[in-house]
Amino acid sequence: MPDKAARLAILMLDRPTCVPCLSDKSGLRQSDVEGYFLRIQKSVELHQTTDRCRVCGQDTQVYSLRRIA
Numbered sequence: 001m002p003d004k005a006a007r008l009a010i011l012m013l014d015r016p017t018c019v020p021c022l023s024d025k026s027g028l029r030q031s032d033v034e035g036y037f038l039r040i041q042k043s044v045e046l047h048q049t050t051d052r053c054r055v056c057g058q059d060t061q062v063y064s065l066r067r068i069a
Helices: 003-012 019-026 030-041
Strands: 046-052 059-065
Touching: 003 019, 003 030, 003 059, 019 030, 019 059, 030 046
Parallel strands: none
Antiparallel strands: 046 059
């Protein structure tokens, strides 16, 4: 994965996070974050659900990756 996609993956690992927070934390535009989801999904399972963002605390659409034990 390119560095930017890897950075997003690390931010989402075991931590449901919304796109605006992923954008803020990664330094990418929101539209770029959504584009990197396609790259990330080729390597790992991306989960999308409505839940509380673990960064900003809002109930919204969040994305996460889960570790496989």
